[in-house]
Amino acid sequence: MTRQKPPSYAREQNKQSTRRRAVFSKHYQSLESHHVPPVGEDENPTASRRPGSAGSSARRNYDSMQLIDDLINHPYDALYSDARLGARKATGWRFWSTRIVVCIICIAVGFVACQFVRQLNTDPRKEVRQSLASQLQSNYDSIHELDKQNEKLRSEIDQQNNSLGLTDVQRQLQKDDLAAGTVPVKGPGITFTIANPFQASNSGTKTPADGSAHIKVITDLDLQQLVSLMWQGGAEAIAINGNRLGVQTSIRAASGSILIGTTPVQSPYVIQAIGNTNALAEWMGQRNLAQLYKDYDQAGIHPQISKEREMTLSAASAGAIVYAKEE
Numbered sequence: 193m194t195r196q197k198p199p200s201y202a203r204e205q206n207k208q209s210t211r212r213r214a215v216f217s218k219h220y221q222s223l224e225s226h227h228v229p230p231v232g233e234d235e236n237p238t239a240s241r242r243p244g245s246a247g248s249s250a251r252r253n254y255d256s257m258q259l260i261d262d263l264i265n266h267p268y269d270a271l272y273s274d275a276r277l278g279a280r281k282a283t284g285w286r287f288w289s290t291r292i293v294v295c296i297i298c299i300a301v302g303f304v305a306c307q308f309v310r311q312l313n314t315d316p317r318k319e320v321r322q323s324l325a326s327q328l329q330s331n332y333d334s335i336h337e338l339d340k341q342n343e344k345l346r347s348e349i350d351q352q353n354n355s356l357g358l359t360d361v362q363r364q365l366q367k368d369d370l371a372a373g374t375v376p377v378k379g380p381g382i383t384f385t386i387a388n389p390f391q392a393s394n395s396g397t398k399t400p401a402d403g404s405a406h407i408k409v410i411t412d413l414d415l416q417q418l419v420s421l422m423w424q425g426g427a428e429a430i431a432i433n434g435n436r437l438g439v440q441t442s443i444r445a446a447s448g449s450i451l452i453g454t455t456p457v458q459s460p461y462v463i464q465a466i467g468n469t470n471a472l473a474e475w476m477g478q479r480n481l482a483q484l485y486k487d488y489d490q491a492g493i494h495p496q497i498s499k500e501r502e503m504t505l506s507a508a509s510a511g512a513i514v515y516a517k518e519e
Contacts, residue, residue, distance in 0.1 A: 332454070332455065335454060335455075335509070339506075339507070339509055342507070342509075342510075343375075343376060343506060343507045346369075346374070346375055346507065347376070350375070370428075370429075372438055372439045372508075372510070373429060373436050373437060373438035373439065373441070373507065373508040374438060374507055374508060374510045375507050376504065376505065376506050376507050377428075377429045377466060377504070377505050378466070378502060378503065378504040378505070379428070379429075379466040379467075379502065379503070380466065380467075380468075380469045380499075380500060380501055380502055380503070381427070381429075381464060381465045381466040381467055381469060381472060381499075381500055381503055382464075382465055382467075382469060382472045382473050382476065382497055382498065382499055382500065383462060383463070383464050383497070383498045383500055383503075384418065384422075384462075384463040384464075384465070384476055384495060384496075384497055385460055385461070385462050385463075385495065385496045385497075385498075386410060386414075386418070386460065386461050386463070386488075386493060386495045386496075387410070387459045387460035387461065387493070388409045388410055388459040388460075388493075389408060389409070389491055389492030389493050408491035408492065408493065409459075410450075410459060410461060410493070411445065411450070412443050412444050412445040412450045412451075415432060415443050415450065415461060415463075416443050418463060418476075419432075419437065419443065419463070421475070421476060421481070422463070422465045422467075422472065422475075422476065424475075425465075425467070425471065425472050425475030425476060426467045426468055426471055426472065426475070427465035427466065427467045427472060428466050428467050429465070429466040429467075429505050430463065430464065430465045430466075430505075431463075431464045431505045431506070432452050432457060432461060432462070432463050432464075433452065433457040433458075433461060433462055434462075434506070435452040435453060435455050435457065435508075436505050436506050436507060436508035437452070437508060438507075438508025438509065438510065439508075440508075440509075440510070441453045441508050441509070453508075453509055454509075464500075464503055464505060466503060466505060469499045469500070469501075470499075473497055473499055476497055477497065
């Protein structure tokens with residue numbers, strides 16, 4: 193048994209919609225809205241509206257049912273139905289091409305998003321620090337290479353002078369170079385080794401040797417004090433971790449490191465001093481510097497002194513003299 197739709201009724205002349213439907217399509221036959229005259233209604237609409245007439249009562253019933261009828265049988269707007277008359281079905285080529293384009297767009301958006309997230313997670317300062325560190329290392333290498341070339345040229349000059357014979361002025365100049373540390377030297381002396389007070393614990397972490405919470409490390413002031421004591425003890429040439437001390441060589445701290453001139457050094461610090469071996473060893477020993485050794489022992493620092501029959505110290509870097517003039 194087929195279900196029949198209830199009939200729909202046309203609007204009255206004075207109740208026409210303000211929007212008129214204009215269909216310019218060959219598919220007008222596909223319209224879903226069709227109106228039929230009410231069953232049994234008189235052709236004369238005015239006759240049914242007379243007060244007290246049966247037609248007037250029936251007309252009121254028709255008007256009240258028209259809204260419900262439109263909502264049930266015609267849920268779409270008339271203009272929307274007109275717009276759907278010429279709808280074309282999607283072909284297979286359009287179907288798959290649309291999905292391929294959407295897939296490509298999604299992949300591109302995902303790739304850009306991944307790159308953006310990676311860019312946010314990266315630290316741009318890290319690359320800058322690495323670049324500066326590499327430049328600094330290359331500058332250090334250049335300085336060391338120039339120092340070697342300078343030392344080689346000085347040795348050649350000394351050989352030439354020795355072959356030709358030295359004058360009094362040249363001999364005095366050679367002594368001045370020895371005192372200034374601008375030429376390599378060799379001779380007996382001592383090696384004073386000192387390191388930061390760290391030792392490996394059972395947990396694998398680093399703690400002070402005395403177990404205290406305060407950590408005492410070797411600073412640039414400590415190295416300056418030791419070097420001054422060695423000069424007082426009669427040292428003629430001093431080097432720290434292979435870096436010769438000259439008249440313009442500084443010992444200072446910068447960025448958490450200790451610099452000998454422009455070269456950074458790390459613990460352990462090996463101080464070599466050329467001079468009278470026994471006198472230097474006694475002067476830098478625990479008997480002469482009892483208070484200093486006591487302070488070191490409380491901080492967990494244990495200096496070591498060894499005597500050397502002969503050691504060689506390279507030349508120190510000599511700075512350019514621009515404003516100082518001989519009087």
